Amino acid sequence: LQERGLVDRRSDERDRRVTHVRLTEEGRALVDQLLPRQLAYERAVLSGLDERTRGELSEQLSELLVQLEGRIGGARR
Numbered sequence: 001l002q003e004r005g006l007v008d009r010r011s012d013e014r015d016r017r018v019t020h021v022r023l024t025e026e027g028r029a030l031v032d033q034l035l036p037r038q039l040a041y042e043r044a045v046l047s048g049l050d051e052r053t054r055g056e057l058s059e060q061l062s063e064l065l066v067q068l069e070g071r072i073g074g075a076r077r
Contacts, residue, residue, distance in 0.1 A: 006030060 001007040006027035012018035023031065046054055 001027070 002009055005024055007021050008024050010020045010022075012020060046057075049057065
């Protein structure tokens with residue numbers, strides 16, 4: 001992404017272990033271009049599910065996210 005000019009990386013002056021990454025203007029423009037298409041795609045995929053099924057899927061994905069965040073957080077310790 002850095003080579004494509006989409007992100008900019010900067011070392012932290014106080015802690016060399018830390019690198020700050022941010023979108024460049026070109027990166028923001030690409031996100032702004034792609035995000036509406038991505039959201040439309042997701043809506044189309046989910047439109048085939050009834051409201052109850054979408055609710056169940058949402059609950060299950062939320063539970064999975066909590067589990068993943070716990071594992072990632074645990075790995076840092």
